[in-house]
Amino acid sequence: MIEAVLVVLTKAVPGLESDMDDWYTNIHIRDALRFRGSITAQRFGWSADQPAPPGFDWQYLALYDVFDPPRFSSEHWENALTSRMKVSEAIDDSLLYDYHYYPLHFIDRDPAVAHMGGVIFEQLRPAEGREAEFRDWYGTSYLPQAVRRPGVKSGALLTYRPEGQMILSHPDHPYVGIYRINGPAAVDAWRQAHDRLAGSTLLAEGGALVTHWDRITDKITKDAVQHPTAAALAEEERARAHMGDRVKTGGAEKLGIA
Numbered sequence: 001m002i003e004a005v006l007v008v009l010t011k012a013v014p015g016l017e018s019d020m021d022d023w024y025t026n027i028h029i030r031d032a033l034r035f036r037g038s039i040t041a042q043r044f045g046w047s048a049d050q051p052a053p054p055g056f057d058w059q060y061l062a063l064y065d066v067f068d069p070p071r072f073s074s075e076h077w078e079n080a081l082t083s084r085m086k087v088s089e090a091i092d093d094s095l096l097y098d099y100h101y102y103p104l105h106f107i108d109r110d111p112a113v114a115h116m117g118g119v120i121f122e123q124l125r126p127a128e129g130r131e132a133e134f135r136d137w138y139g140t141s142y143l144p145q146a147v148r149r150p151g152v153k154s155g156a157l158l159t160y161r162p163e164g165q166m167i168l169s170h171p172d173h174p175y176v177g178i179y180r181i182n183g184p185a186a187v188d189a190w191r192q193a194h195d196r197l198a199g200s201t202l203l204a205e206g207g208a209l210v211t212h213w214d215r216i217t218d219k220i221t222k223d224a225v226q227h228p229t230a231a232a233l234a235e236e237e238r239a240r241a242h243m244g245d246r247v248k249t250g251g252a253e254k255l256g257i258a
Contacts, residue, residue, distance in 0.1 A: 002039060002103070005158055006064035006072065006166070007121075007176060009097035011057065016090035019243070023088035024060065025217055026239035031085045032064065033225040037072030039065040040221050044119050044213035051120070051190035052198070055209045058097070060216075061121060063178070069100040069164030076166055087248040098166045101158035101176050105139040107147045108154040115153050115180040118214045120190055122177035122197070125207035134202040135159075138177075142197070146179065149193075151186035155179040173209065187212050 012020035029041045044061040066072050079085045087093070126134035138157050147155040160174040179186070190210055198208040224232070 001067055002065045004066045004069045004100040004102050004164065005156075005178065006062075006066050006069070006098065006100050007178075008062040008064070009056075009058040009060070010062070011059040011092045012090055013092050017059070019088060019090035019246075020060075021216070022239050023090055023243055024062070026236050027086070027088075027243065029062070029217075029220055030225045030236055031079075032076075033220065033222045034084075035072060035075035035079070037066055037068035037070075037075060038222055039067055040219050041065070042219040043216040045216045047118060047187075047212040047214045049184065049187050050212050051187050052194040052210045054211060055206075061119065061213045063119070066100065073100075073164055073166040081248060081250075086243070088243055089246045089248055091248075093248070096167050096169070097171070099160055099171050100164050100166070102161055104135065104157045104159055105143050106154070106156040107143060109147050109152060113153055113182070115182065115219075116215070117151070117153075117180070117182040117186075118212060120152075120177075120179040120181055120186060121211050121213060122179075123171075123173035123209040123211075124175040124177060125173045125204045126175070127202055127204045127207070130202050134175075137200075137202055138175075143177070146177070146193075149186055149189035151181050151183040151189070153180045153182055173207070 010020075010024070025043060029043065032038060033041055041062060041064045044063075046059050064072075076085070081087055124134075124138075135157075143155055143157055146152065156178050158176050158178065160171055162170075181187070190212070194210055197203070197210065200208075228236070
């Protein structure tokens with residue numbers, strides 16, 4: 001049972017994007033899925049086709065389905081920067097965005113349809129004093145309408161809570177909307193609807209950031225990592241050999257564990 005979704009935004013050291021991709025896809029996700037508390041993970045990359053002007057410079061999005069956020073976080077604290085979780089020098093860790101968000105509403109338009117595309121990611125900050133109204137409006141009105149847009153497979157509203165978090169900071173936007181989409185029609189639909197969302201009186205000024213992310217990997221399950229195919233194991237071993245000793249040896253204080 002999914003208790004939370006860990007949302008991770010990252011970027012590469014300039015010029016090391018290919019090393020970042022290789023490490024994150026073939027090593028880091030697999031290391032994380034070996035930890036207790038995890039279920040699945042999937043990576044996405046910044047799309048050239050955006051529904052609205054971006055408000056940040058992140059390059060990659062990873063979504064981890066988690067059944068025990070405190071356990072998953074403690075596993076990271078215990079193992080980060082050790083042989084069980086080496087961190088590539090290719091990642092720019094000057095700023096971390098690793099937050100568990102807890103589901104409030106979820107709609108799957110058709111569970112029989114596979115998700116083969118990308119993600120629309122909404123970061124949302126309600127207006128002061130109107131949080132309860134925002135949650136009610138989003139769950140009963142906005143979300144059901146949004147999942148009916150062309151190309152949308154599923155949608156969810158999730159909220160940040162301090163419990164079980166991995167890092168000490170708090171996100172600027174305490175709510176996120178995550179929509180799994182199939183095809184460009186959904187991006188066009190968000191482009192048309194963006195001003196209406198951003199202009200809602202239930203959101204603070206600048207309280208809506210909407211971005212589109214292209215699929216990088218299929219969803220990877222914990223079982224697939226614990227019982228890998230020969231090809232997957234060979235690819236992981238190749239990536240580890242390629243990374244070698246080009247790993248970070250400091251930065252644990254950013255997780256609050258130093």
